[in-house]
Each structure stands twice: as C-alpha cells, then as structure tokens.
Amino acid sequence: MNRLAKASAVVIAVAAVPYFVFLALYGLIRPSGSPARKRDDKPSVSIVLPTYNEADIIEKKLDDLLELDYPMEAIELVVVDSSDDETPYLIRDYLADHEHPSLNLIEEEERRGLAPALNDAYAAAANEMVVKTDCDSFVANDALHVAATNLADPDVAAVTGQNAEVLGGSEVEEGYRGIQAHIQTLESHLDSTLIFHGPFSAFENDAIVPLDPNSLADDTELALKIRRNGKRVVFDPNIRYSEASHSDFTKRRLQKDRRGMGLIRLLVQHRDALGRYGKYGGLVLPFNWWFMIVSPWLVALSIGLLTGAALVAAGPFGLVVPAGLGLFVRLGGSDRLGSLQPLYAIFDAQVSLFRASLELLRGDGDGTWEIDEELREAFE
Ligand code: GDP
Ligand code: MN
Numbered sequence: 001m002n003r004l005a006k007a008s009a010v011v012i013a014v015a016a017v018p019y020f021v022f023l024a025l026y027g028l029i030r031p032s033g034s035p036a037r038k039r040d041d042k043p044s045v046s047i048v049l050p051t052y053n054e055a056d057i058i059e060k061k062l063d064d065l066l067e068l069d070y071p072m073e074a075i076e077l078v079v080v081d082s083s084d085d086e087t088p089y090l091i092r093d094y095l096a097d098h099e100h101p102s103l104n105l106i107e108e109e110e111r112r113g114l115a116p117a118l119n120d121a122y123a124a125a126a127n128e129m130v131v132k133t134d135c136d137s138f139v140a141n142d143a144l145h146v147a148a149t150n151l152a153d154p155d156v157a158a159v160t161g162q163n164a165e166v167l168g169g170s171e172v173e174e175g176y177r178g179i180q181a182h183i184q185t186l187e188s189h190l191d192s193t194l195i196f197h198g199p200f201s202a203f204e205n206d207a208i209v210p211l212d213p214n215s216l217a218d219d220t221e222l223a224l225k226i227r228r229n230g231k232r233v234v235f236d237p238n239i240r241y242s243e244a245s246h247s248d249f250t251k252r253r254l255q256k257d258r259r260g261m262g263l264i265r266l267l268v269q270h271r272d273a274l275g276r277y278g279k280y281g282g283l284v285l286p287f288n289w290w291f292m293i294v295s296p297w298l299v300a301l302s303i304g305l306l307t308g309a310a311l312v313a314a315g316p317f318g319l320v321v322p323a324g325l326g327l328f329v330r331l332g333g334s335d336r337l338g339s340l341q342p343l344y345a346i347f348d349a350q351v352s353l354f355r356a357s358l359e360l361l362r363g364d365g366d367g368t369w370e371i372d373e374e375l376r377e378a379f380e
Contacts, residue, residue, distance in 0.1 A: 002313055008302050011298055011305060029189055031189035033236070034238065038152065045144055046127040047078065058135060074127075080120055129205065131201070140164070147202035156232045160195075163241060172332065176342070190279040194284055197241075203226065209225050221266050227277060253352065255375075260353045303325065
C-alpha cells in the first residue's frame with residue numbers, strides 16, 4: 001500500500017468513528033416515537049405562514065390548512081406576506097367566506113427576508129401554541145393535535161415532525177429523511193433535537209424569542225434558543241407532513257446548499273453551547289458539528305487522497321476512482337441505486353455541507369433567495 005492509500009484509510013476511519021458511536025447509542029437506547037410525556041390538550045393555536053409570491057399554490061395550501069382536524073374557532077392564521085404578485089388578494093378572498101380561522105394578514109412594504117418577516121408574525125401571534133408552516137408543504141390532519149400533546153409535557157416547549165411523503169417522488173430525499181428521522185428520534189430521547197423543519201414546527205408562544213434577521217435556518221434557530229433557555233425541543237415522527245424535493249444532483253444544490261449554510265452558521269454562532277445543557281451540548285451538538293462541519297472536509301479529503309493513491313498505484317487507470325464516483329452520483333441522482341440510495345443521500349448531504357462551508361468562508365449568504373418554481377409544480 002502506498003502512503004496516500006494509508007493516509008486515506010486513516011482519514012476514512014477517523015471520519016467513521018462518531019457514526020459508529022451514534023449507531024451504538026441507537027442500539028442501546030432503541031428510541032421510538034417522541035420522548036414527551038404526552039397529555040391530551042387543546043390549546044388555542046396561531047398558524048404562522050410566511051409567503052413570497054406563492055399565487056400558484058396558496059389556495060391549495062389554505063385548502064389543506066382548513067382540513068386540519070382541530071376546532072377552527074381555536075385557530076388564528078397569521079400570514080406575513082412580502083409578495084409582489086396577487087398572493088395577498090387570493091388569501092383575503094379565500095378567507096372572506098370563512099368565519100374561522102380568523103385572519104391576521106401582515107403585508108410587508110418590501111421583501112426584507114424570511115427571518116425579519118417571521119419575527120413580525122411571531123410578535124403578532126396571540127395564541128398559546130404557535131405553528132409555523134411553509135407554503136409549499138401539506139400537513140397531516142392530526143398534526144396540530146399531536147403537536148399539542150407533546151407541548152403538554154411541562155418540560156417540552158417545541159416540537160417538529162417528519163417528512164412522511166416526498167412530493168415529486170425524490171428517493172434521494174426520501175432516503176435521507178428516513179435516516180434523519182432515526183437520528184432525530186435518538187437525539188430527542190437523549191435530550192433534544194437540533195434541526196427543526198420548515199413545513200411544520202410548533203412552539204409554545206411564551207417560549208418564542210426573536211430570530212437573527214440574517215438567519216437562513218429560522219426554525220432550527222428558534223428551537224436551539226428555546227433549548228438554551230431551558231426547555232426541551234423534540235422530534236415526533238407521528239407529526240407528518242409532505243414537501244417537494246428534487247433528486248437531480250445539480251437541482252438539489254441550490255436549496256440544500258442554502259439550508260446547509262444556515263445550519264453551519266447557526267452552529268458556529270452558538271459554539272459556546274458545546275458541552276453545556278446536559279446531553280444536548282454534550283452529545284447532540286457535537287454530533288451535528290461532526291456531521292455538518294468536520295465530516296464534509298474529511299469526505300473531500302478522502303476522495304482526494306484515494307484518487308491520488310490510485311493514480312500513484314495504477315497510473316492513468318487510477319482515474320477509475322473519480323469516474324466511479326461520477327457514476328455513483330449519476331445513478332444516485334436518478335434514483336437508480338436501489339438499496340445504496342440512502343448512502344448516496346448521505347453523500348449528497350455532505351457535498352452540500354462542504355459547498356456551504358466554502359460559500360460561508362467566502363462570506364456569501366444573505367436572507368433572501370429565489371423561490372423554486374419547479375418544486376411548486378409538484379403541488380398543482
Ligand atoms: P425552502 O423550502 O428552504 O427552499 O424555502 P422556500 O423557498 O420554500 O420558502 C419557505 C417559505 O417562506 C415559503 O412559504 C415562502 O413563500 C416563504 N418566504 C421565502 N422568502 C420569504 C420572504 O422574503 N418573506 C416572506 N414573508 N416569506 C418568504
Ligand atoms: Mn420550500
């Protein structure tokens with residue numbers, strides 16, 4: 001074995017250790033469902049919906065919200081809208097025919113970005129439980145009820161759910177979400193989970209604090225701050241929603257890279273939380289630091305070293321390494337890897353996180369982005 005091969009073996013081994021630790025913990029704890037001590041509860045609810053040029057899908061979204069299995073007179077809908085299309089008129093028209101839910105439509109003069117818009121909406125939300133949902137997602141009928149039973153645990157102040165069905169049929173996303181659900185369940189049983197999801201996140205109104213106006217990870221940021229203030233924030237796989245996703249490697253980059261940037265920046269901003277807050281700062285945050293910040297560099301390094309080792313050992317035939325990787329990406333990106341599809345999903349996430357690190361080092365990333373038209377089509 002040449003020296004490059006040895007070096008790559010070492011890097012790969014080091015990169016793998018935390019994953020085995022997590023697998024071992026999983027085997028020991030065997031978590032399932034939410035760790036919250038659930039109780040039946042029917043709090044009043046503010047549904048917060050941010051919209052930016054969603055005229056094509058907003059009515060479908062409202063149809064979905066009105067089908068929720070929850071007393072509509074206990075719900076207020078707080079929409080914060082920054083559109084320059086007809087979205088706000090469509091919303092007003094739609095709800096004009098309904099006595100409930102009541103509508104509080106906040107119209108922004110100009111688009112400032114999602115986080116400042118959400119800060120206004122959260123400040124306006126008047127009810128006990130605040131549910132944030134994105135326009136391009138559908139929520140299961142019982143989601144409010146299940147969320148409320150979680151928040152009824154006095155130790156728990158926020159809960160998020162799982163992407164049960166990926167619209168647009170991306171198996172890449174499906175595979176990744178499946179793995180993520182296992183990880184987030186374990187994190188919640190250890191203490192609290194890190195990542196909160198845009199399609200459905202529920203918070204106790206009393207626990208809400210302002211977001212950083214530049215945030216690109218608003219839901220996760222709010223949950224992290226709530227955990228730092230002392231309450232648990234958990235994942236419940238029984239809260240189900242659906243969201244559209246691409247499979248194609250290039251198409252996935254835009255959204256995933258931005259989300260990766262938001263999460264990495266958040267972890268770095270809150271680096272002082274490492275090692276504090278029980279198992280949250282002791283295990284959950286370090287694991288996420290590893291997965292999102294350290295491991296992507298190790299993956300990139302091992303690919304470089306493996307390619308170098310193969311070139312040294314086999315001359316031009318060493319190019320089978322990058323060629324094989326290219327094939328893996330092509331097959332994975334078109335959902336043709338079968339049982340290896342989840343492995344591709346992890347690789348895909350690592351690529352986004354690596355690119356996000358590079359973009360952050362270059363200083364990119366403000367709080368606005370293009371709405372993905374193609375993903376919106378999955379709803380029509
Ligand atoms: P992604 O799922 O991370 O790609 O983000 P989306 O583009 O789907 O946006 C999430 C939600 O925020 C959607 O409901 C958008 O309409 C809304 N949104 C995005 N940017 C803005 C903004 O600048 N202002 C407001 N009020 N809403 C926004
Ligand atoms: Mn979206």
